[in-house]
Amino acid sequence: MENTNKTILVLWDFSPKAECAFAHAVNFAQATGVDITLLHVVKGDKDVEPAEKKLGEIAEKLSAQANISVHVQVIKGSIFKSISSYASHSHVEMVVMATHGVKGIQRFTGSWAIKVIRGSKVPFLVVQDMPQGKKYDNILFPVDFKKENIEKIKWAHFLYNLYKGRIYVVHPRVSDQSFKKRIYSNMVFTKKYFDNTDIPYTIDTIGKDLAKDTVEYAKKVQANLILIALSKTLTFADYLMRPAEQDIIANDAKIPVMVISPKPKQLSGGFSATGN
CATH class of the missing domain: 3.40.50.620 (HUPs)
Incomplete structure (x- = not known):
């Protein structure tokens, strides 16, 4: 079920890097009192239910560890369009995503992170590693x-x-x-x-x-x-x-970067x- 409370959206691709994004989201959630929602993007309808089940299990575990309400949302589409669209039309206050940096062909075609962020009405916090502390001061x-x-x-x-x-x-x-x-x-x-x-x-x-x-x-x-x-x-x-x-x-x-559109x-x- 979609979260109707104000939330911090964490892009979740089931990689270890996603856990870094969640850790940063926890810092902001604890400071602001809002929830966290894990968002995963799939290509087809048949992928939605399995992803929801897997994501739900992860959310339950993370919620217990961080003592924070963690919701899940699985959407279908392209990451370059659906993420910013979902964030802009939901109760999302900020999006946190992890990136592996710019590598390979992206050095010539541009960072996929920027492509995801473009057009968003909410800020993105882009991270590469676990937070070094609780504050961004x-x-x-x-x-x-x-x-x-x-x-x-x-x-x-x-x-x-x-x-x-x-x-x-x-x-x-x-x-x-x-x-x-x-x-x-x-x-x-x-x-x-x-x-x-x-x-x-x-x-x-x-x-x-x-x-x-x-x-x-x-x-x-x-x-x-x-x-x-x-x-x-x-x-x-x-x-x-x-x-x-x-x-x-x-x-x-690997310093976190807040990106404003x-x-x-x-x-x-x-x-x-x-x-x-």
Whole structure:
């Protein structure tokens, strides 16, 4: 039966990596008081019932271990369309999924993680390993020239409300005057917002390679989460060129990455970004 309560959706493919996603979901569920739902995608009708049975057994075990309500949902379709559609039209507050990083042919056709996330109205937390702790309080907030940077500020506020800590704001060094002006505008907006909400933050400049230098800085400050936003204009050509978002998501430090799609869903309940 479908869960009608607010929930954190965990993509479950019966791999050990899915257990990493569940562990991160537990951290957020305990902090916000919402349930967890395991979601598995199948290709045909005949696969639904066996998957539900297998998933139900796993959910029962995980629920007992974590002392959290764990529901199950099996849907039919393509992972690149059905997951974001289900998340956007259900009571889902956040999706947690594990990735093995970018490898093989995906280096040329783009990270499947980005393809799954595109179009979602809720944020995705993409993880590669088990959590290092219970909190996400050392947050790296890269700012570039894209206007989508503004849309992730509310989520930085949400995370601060949950865990306190500090936001590390970084921006790349650029020579193009147009990009420089747009980065400056985004930085002014970000600084003003954090000043008005009394969120502790630092600002620093990184190198020209946004993905590489963001990850290196994250290692330096021991960030336990990187917060990024996808561009509205990400095209197939961008996938071929390996967008910065792809390399940040698949970072070699295996730092969790929260990914916001443009115009995310309004937060509610335990996921209030403003604390109201």
